[in-house]
Amino acid sequence: METRSLQDFQDLCTFEGFKSFRHYYGYGVDQQELIDREFKRIKGVTYLDHAGTTLFPESHIKGFHDDISRNVYGNPHSHNSSSRLTHDTVESVRYKILEHFNTSPEDYSVIFTSGCTAALKLVADTFPWKPMSNEEPGSQFCYLTDNHTSVVGIRGATALQGVGTIFVPPRDVETRARKKQTQTNGEEECSTPHLFCYPAQSNFSGKKYPLNYVKGIQSQQLYPACEHHGRWFVLLDAACFVSCSPLDLSQYPADFVPISFYKMFGFPTGLGALLVRNEAAEVLRKTYFGGGTAAAYLVEENYFVPKHNLASRFEDGTISFLDIISLHHGFETLQKLTGSMTNIQLHTFGLAHYTYTVLSCLCHSNGKHVAQIYCDNDFQSIAEQGAIINFSLLDCHGRTVGYSQVDKMASLFNIHIRTGCFCNTGACQHYLAISNRNVKSNLHAGHICGDNIDLVDGHPTGSLRVSFGYMSSFEDSQNFLRFVVNCFVNKPLILDRTKLAKLNLAAPTELSSSFHLTSIPNDQRRCENGQINPPSSDRMALSEVTMSKDGKKNSSSHTLTNLFIYPVKSCASFEVTEWPLGPQGLLYDRLWMVVNENGVCLSQKREPKLCLIRPVIWLASNTLKLQVSGSEAVTIPLDPILEKSDLRTSQSKVCGDRVQTVDCGEEVSAWLSEFLGKPCRLIRQRPEFMRDMKFGGGKGDYCPTPLSLVNEAQFLLINRASVCFLQEGIANRHDSDNEGTWSDTEQLVQRFRANLVISAKEPFAEDNWSHLTIGSTQFQVIGKCGRCQMIGVDQKTATRTHEPLRSLSECRSGKVTFGVYLAHQSAKNSTHPVLAIGDHVIPKISDSTDKL
Numbered sequence: 001m002e003t004r005s006l007q008d009f010q011d012l013c014t015f016e017g018f019k020s021f022r023h024y025y026g027y028g029v030d031q032q033e034l035i036d037r038e039f040k041r042i043k044g045v046t047y048l049d050h051a052g053t054t055l056f057p058e059s060h061i062k063g064f065h066d067d068i069s070r071n072v073y074g075n076p077h078s079h080n081s082s083s084r085l086t087h088d089t090v091e092s093v094r095y096k097i098l099e100h101f102n103t104s105p106e107d108y109s110v111i112f113t114s115g116c117t118a119a120l121k122l123v124a125d126t127f128p129w130k131p132m133s134n135e136e137p138g139s140q141f142c143y144l145t146d147n148h149t150s151v152v153g154i155r156g157a158t159a160l161q162g163v164g165t166i167f168v169p170p171r172d173v174e175t176r177a178r179k180k181q182t183q184t185n186g187e188e189e190c191s192t193p194h195l196f197c198y199p200a201q202s203n204f205s206g207k208k209y210p211l212n213y214v215k216g217i218q219s220q221q222l223y224p225a226c227e228h229h230g231r232w233f234v235l236l237d238a239a240c241f242v243s244c245s246p247l248d249l250s251q252y253p254a255d256f257v258p259i260s261f262y263k264m265f266g267f268p269t270g271l272g273a274l275l276v277r278n279e280a281a282e283v284l285r286k287t288y289f290g291g292g293t294a295a296a297y298l299v300e301e302n303y304f305v306p307k308h309n310l311a312s313r314f315e316d317g318t319i320s321f322l323d324i325i326s327l328h329h330g331f332e333t334l335q336k337l338t339g340s341m342t343n344i345q346l347h348t349f350g351l352a353h354y355t356y357t358v359l360s361c362l363c364h365s366n367g368k369h370v371a372q373i374y375c376d377n378d379f380q381s382i383a384e385q386g387a388i389i390n391f392s393l394l395d396c397h398g399r400t401v402g403y404s405q406v407d408k409m410a411s412l413f414n415i416h417i418r419t420g421c422f423c424n425t426g427a428c429q430h431y432l433a434i435s436n437r438n439v440k441s442n443l444h445a446g447h448i449c450g451d452n453i454d455l456v457d458g459h460p461t462g463s464l465r466v467s468f469g470y471m472s473s474f475e476d477s478q479n480f481l482r483f484v485v486n487c488f489v490n491k492p493l494i495l496d497r498t499k500l501a502k503l504n505l506a507a508p509t510e511l512s513s514s515f516h517l518t519s520i521p522n523d524q525r526r527c528e529n530g531q532i533n534p535p536s537s538d539r540m541a542l543s544e545v546t547m548s549k550d551g552k553k554n555s556s557s558h559t560l561t562n563l564f565i566y567p568v569k570s571c572a573s574f575e576v577t578e579w580p581l582g583p584q585g586l587l588y589d590r591l592w593m594v595v596n597e598n599g600v601c602l603s604q605k606r607e608p609k610l611c612l613i614r615p616v617i618w619l620a621s622n623t624l625k626l627q628v629s630g631s632e633a634v635t636i637p638l639d640p641i642l643e644k645s646d647l648r649t650s651q652s653k654v655c656g657d658r659v660q661t662v663d664c665g666e667e668v669s670a671w672l673s674e675f676l677g678k679p680c681r682l683i684r685q686r687p688e689f690m691r692d693m694k695f696g697g698g699k700g701d702y703c704p705t706p707l708s709l710v711n712e713a714q715f716l717l718i719n720r721a722s723v724c725f726l727q728e729g730i731a732n733r734h735d736s737d738n739e740g741t742w743s744d745t746e747q748l749v750q751r752f753r754a755n756l757v758i759s760a761k762e763p764f765a766e767d768n769w770s771h772l773t774i775g776s777t778q779f780q781v782i783g784k785c786g787r788c789q790m791i792g793v794d795q796k797t798a799t800r801t802h803e804p805l806r807s808l809s810e811c812r813s814g815k816v817t818f819g820v821y822l823a824h825q826s827a828k829n830s831t832h833p834v835l836a837i838g839d840h841v842i843p844k845i846s847d848s849t850d851k852l
Helices: 006-016 019-024 031-038 058-070 081-100 116-126 154-159 213-218 310-314 321-338 341-360 403-412 425-432 436-444 474-488 497-504 608-612 666-676 720-731 745-751 805-811
Strands: 108-113 140-144 164-168 193-199 231-237 256-260 272-277 294-298 303-306 371-373 388-393 418-420 463-467 558-565 574-576 578-582 592-596 614-618 623-627 634-637 649-654 657-663 680-685 715-719 756-759 769-774 777-786 817-824 834-836 840-845
Touching: 019 341, 031 058, 058 321, 081 108, 081 272, 081 321, 081 649, 108 116, 108 310, 116 154, 116 231, 116 256, 116 272, 140 154, 154 164, 213 231, 321 341, 341 371, 341 388, 341 474, 341 497, 403 418, 403 463, 403 474, 425 436, 425 463, 558 578, 558 834, 558 840, 574 614, 592 649, 608 666, 623 666, 634 666, 666 680, 715 720, 720 745, 720 756, 720 805, 720 817
Parallel strands: 140 164, 140 193, 193 231, 231 256, 715 756
Antiparallel strands: 108 272, 256 272, 294 303, 371 388, 388 463, 418 463, 558 574, 558 756, 578 834, 592 680, 614 623, 623 634, 649 657, 657 680, 715 817, 769 777, 769 840, 777 817
8 A cells, every 4th residue: 555645646546547448438529528518507516326317418308399399299099190290209219219229129019107116016017926826836026135126016016916925145046046947747837927037237236237147037047947837037127227238138038128218318207118028928917907008898898808009008098208209309319429328338337447446445544445335346347337336435443434424525515426225225235234133123213214314323224326327527536536535534545556456457348239231132224324224025015905894805095104203202203204113113112201300201291391302313323312492402322331330220110010211311311401491311211121011912923012111002003084083073163272273184193192194094994903914014903092181282382272182082972092002913023124104004804893
């Protein structure tokens, strides 16, 4: 040991203290600049209670405020446009949560709750506990002794049901592990459900427990699962862990994962979630049912059928939808400020390692240590220790300084720490050597959880905890250490140089993950000018034969008159004279879409101005150009640059289907946001992602039908004769909107946003077709297109009208269908056929019009 002055101590800590972690400190910008910009309110404050709650950045709240100021969010249980916006935004947030934990809706469901404790109570109330019987052993509720009160509290629900309880000291999980017991011959496999609960990270000491315990318990290789037959489920309390560490549920598939979002973002404070593995969801048994959870029920009979969707079954009443919407801004802000959870983990562990090492080497003038630190490691491994330090301060005689006294002194220096037992009695008893008898006698002495009685007969009843968050700084750590030295060290200060040398020993390992994208096949033959030059084998002599309803040939013909591509969903059409078919329809049709700041698809129903954005595809340069009258155009590549490691991937929804997408970058995002007057982004369907059509196709010799970002089907076809019929009906209405504009047939054609426009003699003849051939390409008619208010948007001016929807309903006796959906039936053909204006259309009449 070596005696040093306070100035020497500060210089020593500054020079040597953070050397090995400077590479991991911060997020590419000056940490103080980040604090000045996002956390002005903590100027002069040393906030070290991030395990209690972290702090929200100003841009998170501003983004949320701007969002709810711009958009009308209705109750998601309704079906009006504001309610649908809420529903879609909430679903987008669910995807973002699952993406954050590297899993997907195929494997996990997100049930929103009021917090982590409510999520734990949900498991307690719905887990299929089985009492012991003569035929089978009863369920076992097992928990690590180092667990939050809210986990141990599940015992209150199980005790009334005759369920066994096993408390497990942490060392026993592995030391008592043994090979799974095998069933004896003739003995049936036991299906009794058991639950094991443990924290990914102790909220008391910051100790990280091995995540591979999840599979070890599920496979009955670890204690206590290895000693009890049955089916074992694992509840992983991740509330403390996920605030500063990445959790990969694809690698560690816990059955139930409760979290609280204020631990991650600081806001909102009354919202949590239970992540449920879908394979485990089937065992949950819910008795109470609230609003929004019923598919059907009767008031005069004990009859109730729950909704199929797991979240809909378990989220009673109206969810806190505005709080949920705020989570999107939490994830976005966290990503922008820090880059990744791995960066946060490195930053916070570096601060904790530094603080722990310096604190552990502080000694009074007589050589006695200033702090007793409660941990099971030396803060050398990022996999074993989180950003929490739990300790007691000792005077020069080795006596504990009461935590209330330290807390009051810290308040004078505007240092915010946490004191007590932190709702973790098991860990508190273990580290402070408090026996069960002591707990009971302390209660008789007047001490209860959460009070300020810090010493009973000279023995501590609790301890001190400092914890770091992503906005914590090196100055926070130094302020805390100076406070300890100034207020609680008997001078002159002595440093334990042996422990101080450990500052430069820890070497955290960076984790990395990336998505590998592949481009869509594009083997089209192109001329130098970018036009498609189809192989001769893909073209067929034009036929002038059509089929009448009785199957007889006649000389009348149906012809393809217009060919439209809609590269960006809900934006203007790109009209061509010929175009190849890709695996999902017309090549590049609806591969892009505009989404709002929450990742929800924008359509002309919500944003009519989208129709003024005119996309143009340049095959020669492999680019997509977006242009608006009076503005400079913006250009993006047709295919994502696969080598780029900074590609933003996300999940969104189209007509209830989850789609995987790639963000198209900041330039086009800024361009769209400026034109539409609100934050939005352009995303592209990930090339390797396949989404199948919900109806039709997949029959006979045909493959399942893959879709782009279209709503229902690969192609939409309309008939000019049907357009003219409707046009006449509108003209006969003397009160029609914009009465003088309906004489333009082409404008009316544009409103229906069809890919294929044909000329047939009879209006709505297409309703009775089952198949058709255009040129050499065969199609199946899979259904009629039901129309909505979107056809009321004038595609030239972006104004809304009641027509043509009103007249369509009258002309068709209440029907609001117009046009038919098609599926391409040449999926087995290795070449890409080409459609061209002038191709003749040969339809086949359906045997039964009712099928359509």
